[in-house]
Amino acid sequence: MDKLNTEPLLHTALMQFIFPFSMKKGESKKLIQQLQGDGFTTFFLDNKALEDAYYGDGYSVSHERMERTYLPFAAHVLFPRQNDVDSFRRFSRVNNLDCILEMPQQTINFKVLSTDIFICPFQLGFVTIRVKLEGESIPYSTALEFADRFRTLEKTFIQDDYTYIHCGEEIYELVEHFVFRNLGDRLEPFLDHSDINGAYFETLPFFVDERMQVQAFYGFQNEENSEEITVDCRYRASQLDGMDLKGAPTISASDPEYIEHYCKEHTYNRWGPDTYYMMNEQTFCCLTRAEPKIAVRLANQMYGEYYYGLLLSIFHKIVLLKLANMHSRLRINRDYEEIDNLIFSINKFSAKFYFLELVSQSQGREIFLQLRKVYGNDALFGEVKETLNDLFQYQDKFQSKRRDNLLMILTVFTVVSGIYGMNQVIDDLKGNIAWSKMIEYSPFELLALFVTVTGILVSVVLTVSALLNELKRRYRKKYTDLD
Template sequence: MVEQQAEQANTTGQADPTLHTALLQFIFPFSIKAGVDQELAARLQEDGFTRFFLDNKELESLYYGEGYCVSHEKMERSYLPFAAHVLFPREKDHDSFRRFSRVNNLPCRLEMPFQSAGFRILSTDVFLCPFELGFLTLRVAIEEEDLPISTALEFADRFRTLEDVSYKDEHTFIHCSKQRFDRVEDFVFKHLVTVLEPFLDPAETNGAYFETLPFFVDERMLVQAFYGLNLPEGQDGISTELLYRASQVDGLDLEGRPYISASNPDYIKQYTRNHGYSRWAPDTYYMTNEQTFCCVSRARPDIATQLVNQMYGEYYYGLLLNIFHKIVLLKLANLHSRLRINHDNDEIENLIFLINKFSAKFYFLELITQSQGREIFYQLRKVYGNDALFDEVKMTLNDLFQYQDKFQAKRRDTLLMVLTVFTVVSGIYGMNQVIEDLKGNIDWSVMLEYSPFEYLALFLTFSGIAVSLFLTLREAWVTIKSRRKKRHYAKD
């Protein structure tokens, strides 16, 4: 939506529905420095985060606000065993999603250019994942009665922007604990999760911690939201324009009016068909794109509570898994693009290992047991384009295998040729010329009377021995180093 802020906004021209419930989860993917995940886990626990395990049922209603509960049994049953093993690991399983959570229950207020909104930070999650990736999740409830949905969408758009990139961002402030934060990133990294910043990997961004994955995130967090609607009098159902706005996080224009970032009705209808899931229409719709995943519902309160529990539970993990797939696939493609194909032979071998590890342990076509969860998961996978990326990575793997086979064959041929030349020349020629003088106690003074050909034979003899020792030691070192790297990547 940032690009739309430079253009004149299109007002919706419709009555703005109000919300009885506005619950949001802001997700920030980040890259972790190599080898520091154990230290980060210890620091998180020292800072009040609790390791999340499914067998601890006391956590089912702890992090989600009053009246909401996520059934651990239902969440585990929603995923097939090999997926559940990754998402809900045992304590010693590091090749998985390790979740650390903390209750905040922190009342705050967001000041926007045209109005303000009170909200509460319910809880915070930090996930430590394989491939040196992680997720930070802020669980937020907007605490305003009869809140217009445009205000909720504007809140989501302002809060998800870590760095000020527009006029409205520069005039948005957070008040919390008698402090004022001019930027969301300061509120997140210097107030909510202060232990995280030193562990973020700045290698890709020259030290900019809010852009640690520049090939995926552009200074904005992803938004997962539930909007419980009170429809205005005379409005029978949820309009396609409202669904589009919820997906695009279209809130208020520069004059404080509700707006929509598209004007073509046919385009809006086509977009909602392609990015929506309407199994429970006309009461409930799910909208997806690369930046948002939201549920817009006019269901009665008891049904709405069940929908929220799903958004906090199995759908939350389904979203994280799709984001994880997307980022890892992009990371593998990025590693491939940086290879110097004629020089980085060790990196080629490591990349082959990483691709095989990802495809064997983390990427499966079937992950969800229930039909509705499976359909939403597939919708997310389609929006992120993960299948196309995975096909591209598999083609990369095939190309790397072919190159490695050719390289190793060429290397074996060269090694065989060198050894053959030295064996034949130094063995036969050297033995015929100088072998008698090298038996028993060597009389080195005899070598002063050698002819040029005998000196050549002596040189070939010793150089053949030296080359054989060098090649043997080098192959042994390469093998040891390769095994160490494989153990390191397998541990990570």
């Protein structure tokens, strides 16, 4: 890796670390009660007292602007008016914890401002940790290195072996311990640890190296001798290229053409050269040299409407991957109930959560579309829709075949029992059944009796089976709605 000669300085470094998790089925009500008992407040847009409650001094989020940003059907999902299971139910708590991140190169003072926990449909949830780096002149490499170290839940690189979090009198060797023993100390029992395709951590197949998503705001000092936000700066922000073990700034690519091409594909530069947005599957950040008033407004957007846009994009990708994973695990000739459940889940997701148009304003729409492109959600959605068509075709053929077989069986029973039963044994089955006569039956009469009795039994079994299947279907639907 090439060392960089210049080191920009930041006046502001704000970060939101997002941890998606899979929740145990049927546990959402208990989790909500647990969160409310632990001091988390239910977040509703009509509670304007929360506009500046969670974001630190000088920052606030306009609830009215957030609602106007999204079209009504999207706002209904993101900002429910009540505890709706088919929506993003947000619970937030102020922390204001003064902490220190100890790294091999240096120690960094930071403040944990607040924590959000979202309970979402499809047994998914999000934990968001809102952090601010302390200081008036923060080296750019320091901010990037902090983000890269803090988002790592478990030790995966050599730097992680020498990284610790100091909070009060406690020292945490793993970020995972800091999250689940301090910020969300009673969340872990609700996480779903069931095995899915051998995945290791929290069983989510989209998780890479057990790392959190990072949404960041970097406010560069705009002085006379300060340079513009270079392509290298933008690339480093997207890759979280901070420092090497000696404390020197690093960048994980050396070919200028590659860096230029990458930034072209992953930058939203409508307000360049002073403000850029970088986005990929691990980071979404704003880099700006704007004056303080504009910088605060941009930071508020990252806390508000863009934050929800990122959550929605991550939610879309997770659900699409989850649906694809469910399809890959189906035993197509045996798991008939699972096929019905998958068809229901795909239709529900398509109808309620995935729309081509979600944002009303042009700038927000462009950023959201680029996020969706970065996550590859449209391609995944196309694959899931093809899966739905294949399942419909298979289900239609299977049900047609089953109906044909059932019709043939019933026809045989009807014809045989009608011809033989009505003419040979029906009289003996009237009133008091003459059981003694059956001993003297001829083979054809015995066959008629057998067909008549089994026909009655088959009709009873089919009726009871149909009723049980309908009750199970209603129970599954009710159970899903309650969750």
